[in-house]
Amino acid sequence: DAGVIQSPRHEVTEMGQEVTLRCKPISGHNSLFWYRQTMMRGLELLIYFNNNVPIDDSGMPEDRFSAKMPNASFSTLKIQPSEPRDSAVYFCASSFKGLAGPDGETQYFGPGTRLLVL
């Protein structure tokens, strides 16, 4: 399996621009998570989907952030308009909810998207 795929790997944009981050979860996984990593706040959950439905979006900073999962194999995280404080590494992770055994519920992370907003 190719693992969790994220694109782009790096993004540099100017304040006010729209940014779209993309994630392809591991095939067969039914849960998808977006996390953000910054020096100040560490790793924090933004939003979590199960079976393409948002379950917990309490970590989404504000209305400038939105996430969608139109199907089981694709999710986007959009920031509009972007601000310098959004600069961070954004990780997508996926897991299989309800899987028994040693691999059950394990979250597998993508390589991340490093975002810099100037």
Next chain:
Amino acid sequence: AQSVTQLGSHVSVSEGALVLLRCNYSSSVPPYLFWYVQYPNQGLQLLLKYTTGATLVKGINGFEAEFKKSETSFHLTKPSAHMSDAAEYFCAVSDLPAGRRALTFGSGTRLQVQP
């Protein structure tokens, strides 16, 4: 609410020495506990996890961790450090039994291995 505290943001050991990275958690329900490793400019890789059963958990690359409920701890150890172990390590907790599957992470511990 859950929380994770990792004692020591930086730990330095000599090659061949014992590695001990500390993690204490707070959870209102029996926790599921995880250790992840992050190499520079890469994503997080699962080292090991505790869900139920045996409290001593063995993971990849020779690492292991012991769940101690009385101490609310899940410290990560490795008997002999290798240069390739230099990375950042994250302890995480989820209230999976309560249905909250998202992970709450500690602030991370950067491990340096000196030759």
